[in-house]
Amino acid sequence: MSRIDDTLRELRSLDSFAALPNTLTRLDPRAKILATFFYIAVVVSFDRYTILALLPLAVYPVILAALGDVPPSLIARKLLIASPFALMIGIFNPLLDRAPLVDLFGMDIAAGWVSFASILLRFALTVSAALLLVATTGFHRVCAGLNQLGVPRILTTQLLFLFRYAEVLAGEASRMGTARELRACGRRRLNLGVYAGLLGHLLLRALERAQRIHLAMLARGFDGEMRGPHQLAWRRTDMFFLVLCAACFALARSIDLPRALGHILLGALP
């Protein structure tokens, strides 16, 4: 059951950077949420054979990671863990789309390979932007921001509860799993009966815990409404950040910067 512990560590590792004091963590979460959405929209709006024009957009995650003190290796590892799905679907492109598209020094590159590379690039850009949103904001504040942006409180409360008790329940699951493995005499995999029993017990414990938490909340005056702090304040820096991001993304969307750069460099060469 070490997988559960690994997953938990992954869950917590991202959130911890949000406690660092820096420019990014001080920004209003709403600014970062909106910028992230705009970024993702711009990245996916390119057509499916685009590679070059996407490259300048990599500057956003790089800058976020640098300013937010998030180690690039962490983001890279998470990308690697999440990549199989994009790989699985994307890998069909080179097999199916064999028409030559690019002539690279006499070598024909099939359109499928180009679109495959484009898929991977988009995947890396969009996912790292989402990961960095959490890493530089903290889940807690992301939820507060979402709430202010109109997401129903029932969902943001739910998200915070889930985040809080994932640890407690995963810990229980992990202990139950270890206890089972110790008595399973080397049979690693779960058959359905054992699986259902394990999950059933876990679910029972979860329900009992939910009941106790509810009692504890009632004991402190809970009446069905979660009253959060309303300390989000939109400042001029937040506006500046958002406008700057939007302008840069729009620029990258409208001009193929690498090609222009290449053109200039090629012209400068003798």
Added chain:
Amino acid sequence: MSRHLIEARGLTYRYPDGTLALSDISFRIGHGEAVAVIGGNGAGKSTLLLHLNGSLQSGAGEVRVADLPVGNATLTQIRNAVGMLFQDPDDQLFMGSVFDDVAFGPRNLGLPESEVAGRVNDALATVGARHLAGRPPYRLSGGEKRAVAIAGVIAMAPSILVLDEPSDGLDPAARRRLINLLRSFSHTRIVATHDLDLVLDLCSRVLVMNRGRIEADGKPQAIFTDTELLARCQLEPPLSWQRRS
């Protein structure tokens, strides 16, 4: 509610699965008393405590807090008066940060945010946990969690404190701080605990529970010298006494 009385009469409780957890419990605790509830595992301590703020309500018997009967009509009043510390701090720390968690109760009372902040900071300072305010609860150690949970209770400014195993998992310094804190509290305190030395330090009265009944009710000195009673209830004299003899 100036009189911090708690009274139980003929309290009997059966869990939905049929376990009889309390049978015919009666006692009366007066203003400012510090009372310990002790007994072996499964004796019914937690179940009894849950009745004192109406978390559980039984068909048979009655609980009165400050002359109000505990019932659905009086629940809000009762819960504002009775501060309750639950046995597992994970059940009580559900908010995203320590500050927000301690602020949960005061905010529910409808206090303005400035007063909420004042209460939270005071409560955290009282348990020596000011430095934890910005941390998320899942990143705390067991003892820190308990300290913060206690702060959450104190921040409600209750007139009666009901604590389920408050010293469990605390290091000696934190435990000493807790004992001093509870001693400085002039209101009624009811503490369920296995920490018999804490009972000696803090309480002037002890209720001994066994299998859902109150076996004995008296001064700590009298209870802890009754070896036959202690053995019957899976208890021992406090360690500090054993060393002395």
Added chain:
Amino acid sequence: MHMADALISPVVGATMWVAAGATLAYCSRTLRQTRQEQLAPLMGVLGAFIFAAQMINFSIPLTGSSGHLGGGLLLAILLGPHAAFVIITSVLTVQALFFGDGGLLALGANICNLGLLPCFVGYLLIYQPLLGPDPLACSARRVGIATALAAIGGLQLGAFSVVMLTLFSGISSLPVDGFLLLMQPIHLAIGLVEGLATAAIVLFLRRARPDLFSSIAPASSIKPLLGAVCLATALTAGVGSWFASTQPDGLEWSIARTSGATEQTDHARSWPAVDTSTSLEGLLGAAATLSLILGIGFLLRRLSK
């Protein structure tokens, strides 16, 4: 069965966001109206439970592969479809934000496929009708069959929806029929096993805590939910056709692909053919851009130390 940002077009992604958002608004309103916000801790802990449960795999008999619980159906049986939908939404959001499973643009699509379909179609349209008005009186076998059918139904629809959304997006070159042949049978097996696992858990709970089922699952009427499902379907279909008419590229291209490779060369020619000097230009530009970006990152890191 998560869909990924990289494989979804903005139009499809946005449409599914709208569908998911509308369902969420509807569910949260219903929960508020029926005073179920009191359920907040219960829903939260069950979300954490689903999150933990998805990390435990069971082996799928005879195939040597393994699967895990989706959870939507189980939650709907326990708490009703509205709360279940909110919980699944939260689980998928955490997975998207923390693990990059799917990504943010595809989140709407994933919520619809893994939340809306099992909770509303699987539970309300299959499970409930099969069990009739008094589910507690049903035999274990009937519960098992109904649960399995509901799980299979939800997953088949989900798999179909994934194929359709991928097709509308036109980013993957997978042919429709091939993709369908790949997805549907796999999800038949997964659905069967998930259904049996869900049934086993439900029956276990019914034995251990019979009080639960009578107390929390609210009886909900089908009509408004049918409305929500219809709305989502209409939205998807509408946008699909709109997309097909205004931007024929993706759809036509996929259809052409499945109908034979004759048009391939034509198609390739329609993209700008690139000669060596332009590709050299591109390579140089790419190298320069990347070194610039890395330089900026490095500098910023230095400065902020």
